[in-house]
Amino acid sequence: MSIVDGPLFILSYVATGLLLLALLAPRPGVRWPVRRFLPVAVGSALVGAAAGTLLTWLLSDVWDVFGVSLTWVVRIADAVAFAGFAIVLANLISTRLWRAITALVAAALTAWCLFLTINVDFGQYPTVGDALGTTYQDPITPPGVSEGLTALDEWTPPADLPAQGIAGLVEIPAVAAQFEPREAAIYLPPAALTDDPPALPVVIALSGQPGTPTDVFSAGGVAEMMDGIAARNDGLAPIVVVPDQLGDPSNNPMCVDGPFGDSATYLTVDVVDWIRDNLPASADRDAWTIAGFSQGGTCAIQLGAGHPDLFGSIVDVSGEIAPSLGSMQTTIERGFGGDIDAYEAATPIELLRAGAPFTDTVAYFFAGEHDAKYSAFMRAVSAQADDAGMTVTAETSPGTAHDWNTARYGFRTAFDALCERWGITR
Template sequence: MTTLPLLSAHVLLPLYALTLLTAVTVVAATRRSWRWVAVAVVVGALLGTLLSWFVGDVLDVLDIPPTWVDRIWTGVVCALLGVAVVGFVRGRRPARAVAVLLVPLALVSGGLAVNRDAGLFPTIADALGESHVPPLRLPTDAHPGPRPTDAVSWRPPRDLPAHGRYGSVRIPGAVSHFHARPALVWLPPAALVEHAPELPVVVMLSGQGPGAAPANIIEAGRMVARLDAIARRHRGLAPIVVMPDQLAEATNNPMCVDGPLGNSATYLTRDVPAWVHAHLHAATGGTDWAISGFSQGGTCALQLGAGRPDRFGSWIDVSGQIGPVLRDRGETVSRGFRGDDAAYEAAQPLRVLAERAPYRDSAAFVAAGADDSRYGPVVPRVVAAARAAGVAVTERVVEDGGHDWHTAGVALAEGVVWFMHRTHLAR
């Protein structure tokens, strides 16, 4: 039951049909009160529109504005609830029973419609915070031995696997003492054979918010299928992709700095690379490492790409913010920087770019959805600042994309290909 696909039309369309049929049944059972039904529909739709505006735009609960799908479905759900109220108050006993049934059907239909628009929870297990990602089975020759072949000159063997391998791992915060949840790792086919080549690494971060976890990248972003497709086009070659937890918990936001909310920066720049080098045939130089992410993870990519070019010579920022932030500047300084305004200013990546310029060996891939009204306008500001600092920048706007996992999946995968050209894995 927990594997039920919540984004599938085969699941959603029958649910919508049942909800509509239930609503029609309630209306038919209260046909003598049709004026009340009409009023309830109009008032419910208006209240839903106001609710969407107030919660999404005024309170900014999710830190992103509602899409038109969110606004329409909020109005539809409230209109259906209005019909249910009329049916319960004005109808007889059978109509009341159907009206009661309409309430959960309306709420579930609306919730799943919004979920499909965002692409966040593909299954019930994902919505419950469960992950079915198995522990990673490391390649048998992953531990130190003779120096591996350079990836550029490597030739695939006949027994090259058709797909990469992914799984969960524990990356301890030995230096940072950061309490991270399990990370995910994807290994390309080239990493799974004897005498595997030394491969570049992409550290890929999810966003922050309800349900946020490294598994979002592979489940909502469909990254495993995308990475396998990339590897097939390049003789089994692709970077090793490590998806660590930079949050500690879904609603926590350490902002990829070291501070009272957790030493996230040290975890990503020291603990994660140390684990990778100890367990995998990975390149060691900063030019062969990229930091990437979506939303809050994109902000982290911007911060660490600007602040640690020695560790991450490339960065992929998809729909990130202009810099680390919580609800507002006051809360950010107070909770994230112990009230130290100077420390907050010093952590702003555009300022870091200007102060550390010129960046002679850094490159950036900066992207957002064409319909992302909140974070889309950040892209040209980041691009301009990075180019002014000497960073080689590629800008990408994802057509028909908002602040969602459709945009994230497309842009993060394109960023991996861009990085492969930079590291000569792709020809």
């Protein structure tokens, strides 16, 4: 059931609005005179709205709790919600039981509508199942690899070709790396589910931090995107593997080998080896893409620039200009043992300089139109990628900020454009 549109979404706002309007009505039979209650309730709402506005400003612009500036949609929603909470409080003073119960129900619905509004703005949970974490949780058995995979241009779809691919969870163990990953999420296109699959392109995609691998499918919509590509191309689409580059949602190993684990080795050795051993993957580096959103976008350009032998294409959506644990000093001390040279060598710009010239790498960069901070990062890193010889596309996502709406725009745009390079256009 959708929580970004549809009946549940609309009814939630209607019910909340009606309850709050009811709570503004005069209250007979209480110590406050009827004529005084409405001014008190309205005044409380104005104080609540001011408090919500102040709190949002402090969290976003003064303390920078989220690392990005909150949008005006969130700021207005916070002000309206806090106004609703203040109306509820005014109705809990010297009131009858039925009105107190109504006020508490209104408070719960106001909180729910605030969540819905922020969720639409950020694009995190399209459905109830996504919010509850119950989607894309089925285990998948890898199909294995047969000898002599058929080339894409020689493959003929069988009569029993599935209409859609499948997505779920697999274990990708750390072998070479000192790292403890969570389960990975994978998508297998219809062609991979046949008895004689071809050698398919591969996308290694990475979520942000905090996050889980399934975010790329639930919030990023990548499985549906790939099903759309497959529907247009006789069941052909990339295999998508979303490994866990974090180990824990609260950790940020920054896709390097360091105090938080050998994230880089895990992604570029263990994950790559597992894909080659368990999935019908192409051996051509032009068919391999590294992609990611936010912290995952930073990792994508780090790993793509650092391992051009593995990845022919890079998709960096809202990535940072450098790996970060907060301030630069904190990052260097905690993540690199105080070694500033090691820190600088791990930044995308230095990796691009060190690896230049990149003679056959395609790179896509995206940031939200309303995300000034990460748009500036995108311009700086994409310019360096262009200087380093990559074929670069840099775009802003219309009307979005640092959110999964931007990620969906970037992934869809890049993947559609890469179909020809992957060799799956029919």
